[in-house]
Amino acid sequence: MSSTAIPTARGIRGERPFIVFMLVPAFFFLIMFYVYPTLFNLEVSFTDLSLFGLRQGGEWIGIANYVELVTSKDFHRVIFNTVFWLTVVGVAVRIVLGLGLALLLDSKVLDKYRLKTISRVLLLVPWATPPIVAIVSWRWLLNPQLGDINKLLIGLGIVEQPIAFLSEAAWVWPALITIITWNTLPLVALTFLAALQSLPSELLEAAEIDGAGRWQRLRYVILPHLKPAIIVMTLMSTFWTFNNFVYVWLTTAGGPGLYTNVMATEVYIKAFIDGRMGYSSAVGVVMATLMVAFGMIYLRFIAQREFKEVF
Amino acid sequence: MNRRSLAATLAAFTGLVAGTAAAETEITFRYIQFNADEVAAGIEEFNRQNPDINVIFERIAMQDARDQLIRETAIGEGPDVAHLNFVWVKDLGVSGSCLALNELIETHGVGSAGWDDFLATDLTLAEDGETIYGVPFATDTWAMVYNTELLAAAGVDAVPATWDELLEASRQIKAATGKPGFGFASGSSGNAEIWFLANFFMWSNGQALVVEDGQGGYEVGITAEELAAIIDYYRTYLDEELTIAGSLGISTDNDPALIEAMTSGELGAIVTPIFGAVRLFDDWRERNPGEELPFTTAMTPHGSGTPATHLGGQSLCVNAGTEHPEEAWKLVQWLTSWEFFEKYNTLFYPAQQSLLLKRPFPAEMEGFQKQFTEGARSWGPYARGPAAIAAMWNQTARSFGSALIGEQTSMQAAEEIVAFVQDQL
Numbered sequence: 001m002s003s004t005a006i007p008t009a010r011g012i013r014g015e016r017p018f019i020v021f022m023l024v025p026a027f028f029f030l031i032m033f034y035v036y037p038t039l040f041n042l043e044v045s046f047t048d049l050s051l052f053g054l055r056q057g058g059e060w061i062g063i064a065n066y067v068e069l070v071t072s073k074d075f076h077r078v079i080f081n082t083v084f085w086l087t088v089v090g091v092a093v094r095i096v097l098g099l100g101l102a103l104l105l106d107s108k109v110l111d112k113y114r115l116k117t118i119s120r121v122l123l124l125v126p127w128a129t130p131p132i133v134a135i136v137s138w139r140w141l142l143n144p145q146l147g148d149i150n151k152l153l154i155g156l157g158i159v160e161q162p163i164a165f166l167s168e169a170a171w172v173w174p175a176l177i178t179i180i181t182w183n184t185l186p187l188v189a190l191t192f193l194a195a196l197q198s199l200p201s202e203l204l205e206a207a208e209i210d211g212a213g214r215w216q217r218l219r220y221v222i223l224p225h226l227k228p229a230i231i232v233m234t235l236m237s238t239f240w241t242f243n244n245f246v247y248v249w250l251t252t253a254g255g256p257g258l259y260t261n262v263m264a265t266e267v268y269i270k271a272f273i274d275g276r277m278g279y280s281s282a283v284g285v286v287m288a289t290l291m292v293a294f295g296m297i298y299l300r301f302i303a304q305r306e307f308k309e310v311f
Numbered sequence: 312m313n314r315r316s317l318a319a320t321l322a323a324f325t326g327l328v329a330g331t332a333a334a335e336t337e338i339t340f341r342y343i344q345f346n347a348d349e350v351a352a353g354i355e356e357f358n359r360q361n362p363d364i365n366v367i368f369e370r371i372a373m374q375d376a377r378d379q380l381i382r383e384t385a386i387g388e389g390p391d392v393a394h395l396n397f398v399w400v401k402d403l404g405v406s407g408s409c410l411a412l413n414e415l416i417e418t419h420g421v422g423s424a425g426w427d428d429f430l431a432t433d434l435t436l437a438e439d440g441e442t443i444y445g446v447p448f449a450t451d452t453w454a455m456v457y458n459t460e461l462l463a464a465a466g467v468d469a470v471p472a473t474w475d476e477l478l479e480a481s482r483q484i485k486a487a488t489g490k491p492g493f494g495f496a497s498g499s500s501g502n503a504e505i506w507f508l509a510n511f512f513m514w515s516n517g518q519a520l521v522v523e524d525g526q527g528g529y530e531v532g533i534t535a536e537e538l539a540a541i542i543d544y545y546r547t548y549l550d551e552e553l554t555i556a557g558s559l560g561i562s563t564d565n566d567p568a569l570i571e572a573m574t575s576g577e578l579g580a581i582v583t584p585i586f587g588a589v590r591l592f593d594d595w596r597e598r599n600p601g602e603e604l605p606f607t608t609a610m611t612p613h614g615s616g617t618p619a620t621h622l623g624g625q626s627l628c629v630n631a632g633t634e635h636p637e638e639a640w641k642l643v644q645w646l647t648s649w650e651f652f653e654k655y656n657t658l659f660y661p662a663q664q665s666l667l668l669k670r671p672f673p674a675e676m677e678g679f680q681k682q683f684t685e686g687a688r689s690w691g692p693y694a695r696g697p698a699a700i701a702a703m704w705n706q707t708a709r710s711f712g713s714a715l716i717g718e719q720t721s722m723q724a725a726e727e728i729v730a731f732v733q734d735q736l
Binding site: 053055143144145161162166167168252253254255258259269272273274275 | 710
């Protein structure tokens with residue numbers, strides 16, 4: 001039972017002016033820097049505002065931008081790229097590899113060879129590398145003529161001709177996801193590692209005494225224990241990945257053609273290359289709406305979890 | 312030093328600093344090309360010659376320059392003088408980012424021989440044909456650079472004159488040496504070079520994406536079938552491995568993959584701007600001191616018409632919101648002077664006919680000189696028409712890209728481009 005005293009409804013009512021007063025600064029910044037821009041963006045999405053007409057403003061065109069967006073086959077592909085490739089595949093790869101890496105880092109093998117500390121330090125290197133540095137480095141590594149990966153593949157006799165990883169349709173998404181995963185995997189792995197270390201060793205010992213093998217211990221003891229961490233990391237990774245602009249833009253700029261174009265890069269292309277701020281805002285609104293849906297799932301999960309923890 | 316004399320010294324120093332600050336007008340100049348060190352030295356010289364003006368030199372990546380200026384000027388910020396691509400000036404003038412310069416030109420004059428001496432002035436005018444939003448600064452065009460050793464090894468006696476001959480020469484180079492014949496960037500992002508290649512091909516066949524319709528308007532000057540043939544032409548190089556591997560992954564002519572392949576003799580030919588060729592030759596000479604340059608330059612190939620590339624370059628724009636138009640104009644005058652080009656901008660050619668005569672092309676650049684005088688055209692209707700060049704550029708590059716990777720057919724991609732431009736017009 002929790003020892004924290006739960007305030008009564010009467011007590012809360014008495015504190016209301018103070019609570020409101022304390023919340024004013026936070027609400028002020030929230031309204032100024034989040035609510036107002038969001039509403040402004042929504043308004044712009046119903047206009048034909050152009051990049052070259054920022055001073056003149058745009059004319060009200062109703063839902064024309066949304067109609068165009070929904071009927072555009074390019075936009076359907078953008079949605080597919082964002083949801084399937086970038087988010088579903090990207091997040092799944094990160095969660096699975098992160099879990100594997102966490103299990104490896106927590107294993108007794110590394111302990112036995114005194115590699116525990118060094119492996120954890122090494123794991124932090126990609127995380128500490130700024131995305132721009134990671135992307136530029138990977139672009140060089142994957143370069144068909146000058147890249148070390150192609151030199152290695154040719155040297156080992158695996159391929160005869162260099163592979164244009166960032167321009168061939170068959171390779172570009174796997175290459176892009178590799179770059180994103182390399183740079184962001186450590187956080188996922190470290191989160192799982194922290195959760196693993198909170199697993200009481202008695203549970204594993206008891207399972208072992210009961211005759212559980214490695215696979216059964218993983219399935220019936222470790223994974224259930226990691227379940228909350230896996231769900232939180234999946235939802236948080238979904239947020240970061242779905243909104244991601246930097247990795248896609250700096251690696252492929254949405255190309256070849258529009259093969260890797262995602263919603264975030266579509267917003268940029270429409271606003272700053274085609275100069276269509278109104279249409280771009282409509283894409284942004286759709287993007288935000290999808291994120292709100294994800295957000296509600298996330299909040300529901302967090303709220304349920306906190307409710308269970310408190311009571 | 313006692314306290315009194317220390318205080319007096321401090322007071323005198325403070326007064327001196329304050330006096331200097333009060334006398335100086337600070338303006339900002341933002342530059343987009345890569346020879347920033349050279350130009351920065353020219354700005355320092357300007358500051359020395361004009362002690363009452365202090366120019367702060369800023370550098371920005373070319374691909375970000377236009378949008379950044381629009382965003383800044385919309386809220387009254389931005390550099391006092393901005394360096395821009397030729398084709399951005401009209402849009403930036405109309406958007407209210409660039410100051411109308413007619414009054415300053417009339418009052419103070421411009422360039423070494425007046426406004427009519429400048430090249431590509433049509434790209435600096437508003438739709439009324441009179442309001443001037445920019446001053447042409449530097450100019451360039453594109454031409455071919457061939458590796459003479461690879462041409463000889465393949466038994467190609469003369470540089471290709473037509474697009475078909477270029478394709479055939481590339482096949483011969485591939486067959487004789489195993490090396491790609493014609494290197495180009497077919498990627499679709501950023502400043503996608505394929506946009507230029509597509510237009511060079513069109514223009515040399517008497518076609519164009521945007522033409523005047525004869526009734527004061529504009530129309531698409533190429534059919535989808537003709538455009539599809541152009542896509543197929545460039546795709547042949549990819550399909551037959553006649554261009555560098557990974558061509559689809561690079562978008563600019565100065566990508567290290569292309570330049571390194573040329574410098575190391577692994578590639579038969581490239582198409583590049585003047586400064587690209589100059590840098591290539593300099594790099595090669597640095598690696599091979601005392602040896603004879605194994606390159607020759609020539610005009611771009613042609614189709615049923617004559618070779619045609621664009622008269623490219625950059626302009627200078629004065630921020631519409633500047634508080635110091637006179638000082639900004641003084642800087643523009645310095646930047647367009649012969650002294651500045653002679654000492655501080657040696658890589659680029661001035662966009663003034665009288666100054667161009669003072670900077671003859673070296674013998675190895677003969678092909679560029681010929682292209683410049685006989686085969687370079689203005690973007691003309693592209694820039695004057697209602698469609699933003701950046702949008703057509705992006706659409707063309709994206710559609711080419713999707714066809715080149717086989718995501719859609721050449722015909723579908725061509726129809727997409729034609730429909731897009733038609734819609735814009």
